[in-house]
Amino acid sequence: GQNIDQPTEMTATEGAIVQINCTYQTSGFNGLFWYQQHAGEAPTFLSYNVLDGLEEKGRFSSFLSRSKGYSYLLLKELQMKDSASYLCAASDSNYQLIWGAGTKLIIKP
């Protein structure tokens, strides 16, 4: 079957760094997406990885290892506005997204 695993909740301190992990099992693989979702709002796109390695976008970076079925989202210099859920989604052989349940990130001052 197809499955995405990510931690349910994480807590971090303002100004610190946090890494949110995601492991996936899909029938075929066409890339890994990360979305941010603030409470009560729709998800917004953060990053896409299809090749192994690290993609950096400002304070946010995303890493992919296809051989390990593993990705992480790295958030640096955390700000209170980063408090949100972070959704991991893998694109399968039909280019449909398989979604994780999301990781709720709580930022403390």
Added chain:
Amino acid sequence: SQTIHQWPATLVQPVGSPLSLECTVEGTSNPNLYWYRQAAGRGLQLLFYSVGIGQISSEVPQNLSASRPQDRQFILSSKKLLLSDSGFYLCAWKGGGEWETQYFGPGTRLLVL
């Protein structure tokens, strides 16, 4: 630029009543369109997707249906709502290329009582 609209933003409906949620996309043509449902504290469940007018694929058998009467319009319907239909309904669009990203509308929060 592309924008996606959904309405209504919130809806409270009694059990057994009908439902119609609408989604429209601007600034693009022939998009792939998606309906998702998100239960409280849960991930996204794909309900329907469409690659063109009149073409609907259903992912989960249930009492919901979808239609795409125009290129940039996607409608989610039900003849009789169940309590379990409560949730956050999200419409998303993607360009025609397989590698493209899905972008979401603002969502409709549905509460069935």
